[in-house]
Amino acid sequence: MRNRIVILLVGVLTLVLLESRPAYAMHVMEGFLPPLWALVWFAVAIPFWAFGLRKITRLVHEQPEMRMMLGLAGAFAFVLSALKIPSVTGSSSHPTGTGLGAILFGPAVMSVLGTLVLLFQALLMAHGGLTTLGANAVSMAIVGPLIAWSVWRLFHTRLPMWLVVFFATSLANLSTYVVTSLQLALAFPDAVGGFVASFAKFGTIFAVTQIPLAISEGILTVLIMNALQQNAQAELHTLGVVRGEN
Amino acid sequence: MRTKTFGLITTISLIVIVVVLAVIPLIMVRDSEFGGADGQAEGEIAMLAPNYEPWFSPLIELPGGETESLLFALQAAIGAGVIGYFLGFKRGTKHASTVSNTNELGVGFESN
Numbered sequence: 001m002r003n004r005i006v007i008l009l010v011g012v013l014t015l016v017l018l019e020s021r022p023a024y025a026m027h028v029m030e031g032f033l034p035p036l037w038a039l040v041w042f043a044v045a046i047p048f049w050a051f052g053l054r055k056i057t058r059l060v061h062e063q064p065e066m067r068m069m070l071g072l073a074g075a076f077a078f079v080l081s082a083l084k085i086p087s088v089t090g091s092s093s094h095p096t097g098t099g100l101g102a103i104l105f106g107p108a109v110m111s112v113l114g115t116l117v118l119l120f121q122a123l124l125m126a127h128g129g130l131t132t133l134g135a136n137a138v139s140m141a142i143v144g145p146l147i148a149w150s151v152w153r154l155f156h157t158r159l160p161m162w163l164v165v166f167f168a169t170s171l172a173n174l175s176t177y178v179v180t181s182l183q184l185a186l187a188f189p190d191a192v193g194g195f196v197a198s199f200a201k202f203g204t205i206f207a208v209t210q211i212p213l214a215i216s217e218g219i220l221t222v223l224i225m226n227a228l229q230q231n232a233q234a235e236l237h238t239l240g241v242v243r244g245e246n
Numbered sequence: 247m248r249t250k251t252f253g254l255i256t257t258i259s260l261i262v263i264v265v266v267l268a269v270i271p272l273i274m275v276r277d278s279e280f281g282g283a284d285g286q287a288e289g290e291i292a293m294l295a296p297n298y299e300p301w302f303s304p305l306i307e308l309p310g311g312e313t314e315s316l317l318f319a320l321q322a323a324i325g326a327g328v329i330g331y332f333l334g335f336k337r338g339t340k341h342a343s344t345v346s347n348t349n350e351l352g353v354g355f356e357s358n
Contacts, residue, residue: 031300032291072332079325082318086271090278125317126304162252188294198294212267219260224329229251231336 027136028183030122030129037187042134048142049115052108059109069235073101074113076224081117081140085216089209095217096176099169100224102145103152104239114141139179148172161242162222170218177210178203 033041059066080097087093097117101110115137121127128136151168181202190197228236236242252260272280291298308314 029300030304031302034298035301068332068335071328075325075328075332077325079322079329082321082325084318085268086275086280088271088274090271090275090280092280120321122304124306125314125321126306126308127314129302129304131302184291188291188298190294201294202290212271216264216267219264223257223260226252226257227333231333231340 027118027121027128027140028132028180030126031131032129033132033135033183033187035131037183038131038134040134041132041138041183045111045115045134045137045142048108048111049137052110052112055106055108056112059105063238066235066238069104069232069239070109070113072228073104073110074116076100076221077110077114077117078120080217080220081121085213087209087212091209093177093206093209093213095213095220096140096144096173097217097221098141098144098176099148099165099172099217100221102148102172103165103168103225104236104241107142107145107149110145111137111141114145117141135183136180139176139183143179144172144176147175162226165222165225166218169221170214173214173217174207174210177206181206 056070059070077097077100080095082094084092084094096114098110098114101113115133118128118133118136118140122129122133122136148168148171151171152164155164155167181199184202185195185199188198189195190201193200229242233242308317
């Protein structure tokens with residue numbers, strides 16, 4: 001058992017050291033998806049936005065005390081997606097911060113908040129883009145939160161809270177970049193190997209870049225959740241994130 | 247079941263891990279500028295689809311890295327400000343309600 005772990009660690013380290021060429025990750029840049037694909041991803045995103053907006057309106061109406069908590073979820077995504085952290089492949093990428101809001105409010109609400117962050121970056125910083133907003137929203141504001149929420153829902157009654165928060169948000173971060181590679185591979189299939197080869201190309205490169213970042217995202221979300229437990233027990237209780245006696 | 251929260255030492259250790267995760271690559275990978283990874287996407291796509299022309303360009307082209315880092319700092323600052331406000335507000339509210347509860351108890355005790 002111990003030997004196996006050593007072999008695994010050495011393997012991962014070798015991979016990391018060998019794979020030090022620059023990687024592609026983060027968002028799909030402006031104009032870099034053909035119009036058809038840009039439209040397809042908008043079409044996927046729109047129902048989530050509509051549903052999310054309705055949920056937010058209802059939440060603000062029925063539980064006005066949750067407005068601040070909603071702001072917090074958005075602010076967390078705002079900060080984390082501004083942190084470009086160096087990674088082992090010699091390039092930088094960033095956490096997404098969308099997992100926290102997904103655990104608190106569910107994926108639909110986060111699809112709206114995450115898209116607002118993307119919109120800010122697309123409009124002001126030329127990071128991501130308007131034509132690729134649909135695609136980037138699907139990866140960062142929809143699939144990531146869906147993964148975080150699913151992991152949370154499946155395990156939060158069985159395992160320690162911090163552990164579930166960690167895995168839910170780390171996996172959300174990873175899945176965001178899996179989807180980004182998928183989108184690029186679909187739009188730019190390899191001339192010889194087609195979609196699969198192209199996906200493997202984008203996927204294997206970014207996976208290594210993204211692993212330390214996913215861990216960071218998990219830890220940072222555990223930390224903020226801890227602060228919330230200390231200071232906003234009542235809200236977590238109302239949202240059903242923590243249960244039992246207060 | 248009330249979930250336990252972390253103490254100061256655990257919190258600090260976790261922050262240290264995040265910092266170390268960011269610093270290790272800087273020490274390990276020497277010959278890199280740690281450029282934003284999406285800047286290199288153009289190269290990747292150019293290899294897969296040499297004839298592809300981006301059909302739309304950003305509405306605002308920032309003059310350079312300095313302005314971009316200003317906006318990223320601004321983004322982080324706004325977010326951190328909101329988080330700090332929220333936690334401070336909640337902490338203050340909790341503190342105030344504990345204080346007023348003890349006062350009420352005290353008054354009640356005296357009137358007996």
